[in-house]
Amino acid sequence: MKKIALSKLNELFAAIAKDTELHLPVNFKGETVFKKWTEGDNYAKDSLKTVKSPKDLFFPQNENISNFRKEGNKFIIDPVELPKSGIVVFGVRGCDEQSFRVLDNVFLAEPVDTFYEARRKNSVIITAACTKPSESCFCKTFGIDPTDPAGDVTTWIVDDNMFFAVKTEKGEAFLAKYADIFTEAEEDDTYRVENVKYLANQIFAKLPLADLTTEGWGGDKTDEKFDDPKWQDLSTACLGCGTCTFVCPTCQCYDIRDYNTGNQIQRSRCWDSCMYKDFTMCAHGTARPTQKERYRQRFMHKLVYYPANNDGMFSCVGCGRCVDKCPVQTNIVKVIKAFGGDKK
Amino acid sequence: MSEALVPHVAIVTEIRTETPDVKTFRLEAKDGGKLFEHMPGQCAMLSIPGIGEGMFSITSSPTQGDFKECSIKRCGLLTEALHALEVGDEITIRGPLGKPFPVDTEFKGKNLLFIAGGIGVAPLHSVINYCRAHREDYGTIDILYGSRSMDDLVDFKEMKEEWEPEDGLNLYLTIDRPQEGWEGHVDFVPTYLKELAFAPDKVAIICGPPIMIKFVLANLLEMGFEKTQVYTTLELKMKCGIGKCGRCNIGTKYVCKDGPVFRFDEIDELPNEY
Ligand SMILES: Cc1cc2nc3c(=O)[nH]c(=O)nc-3n(C[C@H](O)[C@H](O)[C@H](O)COP(=O)(O)OP(=O)(O)OC[C@H]3O[C@@H](n4cnc5c(N)ncnc54)[C@H](O)[C@@H]3O)c2cc1C
Ligand code: SF4
Ligand code: SF4
Ligand code: FES
Numbered sequence: 302m303k304k305i306a307l308s309k310l311n312e313l314f315a316a317i318a319k320d321t322e323l324h325l326p327v328n329f330k331g332e333t334v335f336k337k338w339t340e341g342d343n344y345a346k347d348s349l350k351t352v353k354s355p356k357d358l359f360f361p362q363n364e365n366i367s368n369f370r371k372e373g374n375k376f377i378i379d380p381v382e383l384p385k386s387g388i389v390v391f392g393v394r395g396c397d398e399q400s401f402r403v404l405d406n407v408f409l410a411e412p413v414d415t416f417y418e419a420r421r422k423n424s425v426i427i428t429a430a431c432t433k434p435s436e437s438c439f440c441k442t443f444g445i446d447p448t449d450p451a452g453d454v455t456t457w458i459v460d461d462n463m464f465f466a467v468k469t470e471k472g473e474a475f476l477a478k479y480a481d482i483f484t485e486a487e488e489d490d491t492y493r494v495e496n497v498k499y500l501a502n503q504i505f506a507k508l509p510l511a512d513l514t515t516e517g518w519g520g521d522k523t524d525e526k527f528d529d530p531k532w533q534d535l536s537t538a539c540l541g542c543g544t545c546t547f548v549c550p551t552c553q554c555y556d557i558r559d560y561n562t563g564n565q566i567q568r569s570r571c572w573d574s575c576m577y578k579d580f581t582m583c584a585h586g587t588a589r590p591t592q593k594e595r596y597r598q599r600f601m602h603k604l605v606y607y608p609a610n611n612d613g614m615f616s617c618v619g620c621g622r623c624v625d626k627c628p629v630q631t632n633i634v635k636v637i638k639a640f641g642g643d644k645k
Numbered sequence: 646m647s648e649a650l651v652p653h654v655a656i657v658t659e660i661r662t663e664t665p666d667v668k669t670f671r672l673e674a675k676d677g678g679k680l681f682e683h684m685p686g687q688c689a690m691l692s693i694p695g696i697g698e699g700m701f702s703i704t705s706s707p708t709q710g711d712f713k714e715c716s717i718k719r720c721g722l723l724t725e726a727l728h729a730l731e732v733g734d735e736i737t738i739r740g741p742l743g744k745p746f747p748v749d750t751e752f753k754g755k756n757l758l759f760i761a762g763g764i765g766v767a768p769l770h771s772v773i774n775y776c777r778a779h780r781e782d783y784g785t786i787d788i789l790y791g792s793r794s795m796d797d798l799v800d801f802k803e804m805k806e807e808w809e810p811e812d813g814l815n816l817y818l819t820i821d822r823p824q825e826g827w828e829g830h831v832d833f834v835p836t837y838l839k840e841l842a843f844a845p846d847k848v849a850i851i852c853g854p855p856i857m858i859k860f861v862l863a864n865l866l867e868m869g870f871e872k873t874q875v876y877t878t879l880e881l882k883m884k885c886g887i888g889k890c891g892r893c894n895i896g897t898k899y900v901c902k903d904g905p906v907f908r909f910d911e912i913d914e915l916p917n918e919y
Contacts, residue, residue, distance in 0.1 A: 367651045369694035374734040376654050376694055412649035412887050523896045527916040554891030557650070557884050559695050566695040570650075575891060583882040584720050585855065588895075588918045602894070609897040 303465040303476055303483035304490060307346070310463065313482050314338050317389050320478075321425075324358055325391040326351050335390070344392060346458060349435055350620055354397050354550030355390055359420045360404060362572050366416065366557070369566040379565065384416060387423030389475075395450030396440040396620035398428050400550030403618065406611045407553050425475045427465075428452030432501040437621030439510035439634065445618060447505065448498040459493045510621075510634060517640055520609030526601065531639050536596035538629040543574035545623035545632065546599065551616045554580070575599050600636045649887050652692060652737035655680055657730050658712065663799040664792075667764055668728055669704065669716045672738060679711045681741055685748055685771035686878065686906045689740030690886050691715060691727065699723045700742070700883045700901070702768040708778035713738070716799055718764045742886040743905050746772050746850065746876060755848045756784035760861050762834050762853025763792050766799050768878050768905075769852050777811065784813075787843060791819040791834040795827045817841060835860035838868075845869035851877045862909060872909035879904050879912075879919055895919045 305313060317323045323338040326345045333348035335355045368379040401421070408417035431438075431447040440447050449455060453472030457464045464486055467473045476483065486494075505511065518526075546552040556573040559566055573580060575598050581587045589595050607616035623632045659671035672691075674680045683689075683703050692698035705714035719728045730736065746752065746768075757776060759769050776783045788808070792798045798818065809816040819830040819837045830837055834857055845868055851861050858877055865875055881893040881900045888902035896916040898904065 369737070371694070374731075376735045376737060378651065378654060378737070380651065407889055410888075414650075414889060415648060520897070523916055527896070527918075553889070555884070556890070557698065559692075559697055561695045568694065570890075573890070573892075581882045581892060583880075585880075588881065594918065598894075601896075602891075606894060606897045 302486035302491060302494070304462050304486045305465070305483050307458070307461050307463055309482065310344055313479060314342075314344070314391075315340065316479055316482060317391075322385075322388040323391060324355065324388060338391075346392070346429075347433070349431065349433070349438075350394060350396075350622060350625075352622075353548055354400060354620065354622065355393060356397075356400060356404060356550050358388060358390060359401065359417055359424070360408070360553065363569055364416060364571075365567050365569045367568045369568070370564075371566070383419040386419045387425075388420070389425045389427065391427045392429045392456075393426055393450075393452060394429060394431055394440075394620070395445045395447040396438075396443075396618040397550050398426055398450050398452045399440075399443065399445050399618045400620070401426065403551040403607075403611075403614065403616045404553055406614065425454070425471055426452040427454045427456060427472075427475075430455060430457045430498065430501070432458070432497055432504070434501075434505055434508060435621065435625075436509050437624040437634075438505075438508060438619065439513050439621060440619035441505060442510070442513045442515060442637075443615050443617060443619045448501040457494045457497055459490070459497050462490075464490060464494050510619075513619075513634065513637055515604070515615060515637070518604040518608070518615070518637070519613060520605060522605045523601070523609075526605060526640065527597070529640070532593050532597045535631065535636055535639055536593045538631045539576070539592050539596050540629060541576050541578060541592050541595065542628065543576045544626050544628065546574040546576055547572060548622040548626050550618060550620055550622070551603070575602070596631075600633055603633065604637070650739070650885065652690065652698075652739035653680055654735050655713075655738040657732055657734050657736065660730065660732055663716060663801075664797045666719045667716055667797075667799050668719075669714055669799075670727065670730065671705075672713045672715070672736070673711065675735070677711075680713055680738060683707055683713065683741035684745035685775045686744070686746035686768055687741040688743050688768075688886070688905065689713065689715070689738050690742065690883075691717075691723075692737045693723065693726050693730075694737060696726050697723050698884075700886060702771070702878070702905075703741070704767045704770040706771045706774035706778060708775055713740075716764065716767045716770070739886070743901055744903065746906050748772060748775055752776070752848055753782050754784065756846055757786050758843055758847040758849045759786070759788045759790075760834060760838060760849060760851045760853075761788075761790045762857040763797060764799060765851075765853030765857070766790055767852075769850060770800055772850060773808070777808070777814070780813075785847075786814045787817070787847070788815065789817045789819070789834060789838060789841065791821070791832075791837065793821050795820055795824050833857075833860075835864050839864050843868065845871075845874070847874070849875045851875065872913060875909045876906060877909065877912070878906050881919060 327336045370377045408414040428450040453469045555570045603617040655672040661669040690698045701715040884890040886901045888899040893900040
């Protein structure tokens with residue numbers, strides 16, 4: 302394990318930023334957001350979840366996928382260059398780290414989404430252990446250890462120091478690159494980190510959602526859950542605003558649209574939401590005519606369809622953003638509980 | 646560049662007006678050769694950049710040549726613009742998308758019964774021509790095709806002149822209401838099907854409006870067909886065509902990637918949301 306004084310963090314960030322784009326949570330107008338680090342930015346070390354998840358670092362809200370020019374009745378396709386590969390994302394919480402792997406299963410499956418792949422491939426993920434979770438957190442329901450999250454490198458803050466543990470080869474190479482900024486952790490540092498984890502776990506055990514389980518959910522539950530009358534009640538309040546899908550780190554639906562800029566035609570893709578009425582609208586109507594079907598789709602996808610196609614992995618990571626942000630307090634926790642997924 | 650989402654330029658080399666609102670477009674690679682390989686039942690995203698992309702069945706069979714053909718019904722922004730194209734114009738195409746009909750496996754050696762309504766003949770056209778080209782691999786071919794009126798029968802000329810005269814191929818055409826100049830059958834497809842009383846020793850392939858599919862299937866089952874003998878194609882709104890934009894799923898299956906061809910016993914396992 303390596304360590305660094307918190308007061309020296311900006312020195313580390315400056316060194317990283319010299320080589321690679323660095324993104325980390327910073328305070329912005331009373332909220333926390335992931336931002337490209339520049340001199341003067343301070344790591345919002347006490348923040349828990351950014352308003353939006355960091356998924357847009359790999360899957361931007363809007364991106365150009367091809368350009369066209371029209372000459373008479375001919376089209377010329379101007380290929381869009383692949384995005385630069387390899388960024389460093391620092392201060393990622395365990396839930397958001399798992400969300401990258403959820404997205405990988407979609408975008409890196411054949412046929413590979415080369416835009417996503419280019420961004421993701423050489424990126425280094427440095428996670429931050431959680432010690433002060435919020436009441437809406439339930440990542441442990443999805444097998445995440447927030448006190449020791451995955452990633453290439455994991456960090457803990459103990460008093461005035463930050464500790465770094467290597468988790469992958471990529472992480473090893475990363476730490477080696479900035480070796481002279483770190484000092485080697487001592488034996489009792491290991492104990493101090495373990496102690497922080499222990500204390501954090503005690504807090505996690507007392508969270509209001511600590512007993513939420515995925516029992517009863519999984520890839521083989523379509524028949525059992527699909528026609529359940531509970532979907533009607535659960536979805537009644539839903540406004541179809543799509544907020545939950547936009548803040549969600551694992552929501553991956555997109556739209557493709559063309560824009561004529563005058564000089565060229567840009568085809569871009571942008572985030573879309575299965576909560577929207579026109580999402581599946583076509584000439585003969587839509588198979589999801591009311592909010593009930595759209596609401597059911599969102600949660601069945603996370604808790605049944607996605608696991609069916611991805612070896613049982615759920616596509617919710619329990620970050621609680623939808624719990625915090627839904628204007629009418631209807632969310633995935635309510636769904637899980639309504640179907641009995643609460644041990645209490 | 647993301648290969649799966651970036652199209653190729655294709656040139657329109659022939660346009661046939663099939664019905665008042667359906668035209669068939671022949672598309673070829675700009676510099677000759679094949680745009681891509683495809684098998685019957687697979688689709689492609691056609692686009693006029695600036696207007697948008699749309700999913701269409703490839704109605705030509707790979708046995709017909711290097712070109713691809715699509716029969717397109719005018720019904721909105723993109724299809725309107727496609728109908729305004731002229732020979733020599735360029736569009737873009739990406740594909741092949743989706744799974745084909747199991748022409749070389751489950752269909753092989755079988756008697757085939759094709760049942761289509763309206764523009765639904767599009768995906769079947771490719772299968773029929775593929776089977777005609779590999780005639781020795783299949784048993785009898787029965788084709789039951791119906792449309793609203795005589796003028797709405799897509800591929801009418803080809804069916805009458807090229808398909809019908811062939812041995813072992815039976816063509817049954819029908820229109821919904823009597824019409825001057827039409828001496829053939831008049832009835833809805835599901836009713837005519839019952840009247841024809843085919844023996845259930847065949848693989849049936851259905852495509853058409855959802856309501857027709859529903860009644861045709863019911864009648865086939867009544868005639869003794871098993872769901873494992875009946876195939877269709879499903880159609881939902883699509884954007885990416887590769888199982889990633891999240892738009893076209895029915896339960897755990899993505900129609901764009903796991904379909905659009907499905908066997909009815911497979912459809913039975915899907916939740917009722919299509
Ligand atoms: C797998 C598949 C195969 C298809 N094969 C054929 C074919 O061989 N021939 C053919 O004519 N059409 C086919 N379609 C339908 C075709 O994709 C749509 O008719 C076309 O995209 C409509 O585009 P538009 O811009 O003209 O219509 P829009 O202006 O977008 O809309 C007109 C109407 O069509 C609806 N619409 C838009 N996209 C679709 C869609 N993907 N499917 C159904 N309705 C839609 C709109 O909601 C609206 O009600 C197929 C669709 C799928 C999914
Ligand atoms: S569904 Fe809600 S809790 Fe789950 S990952 Fe998405 S935003 Fe977070
Ligand atoms: S669940 Fe809440 S946030 Fe999501 S679409 Fe419905 S109202 Fe909006
Ligand atoms: S069209 Fe995008 S997932 Fe099927």
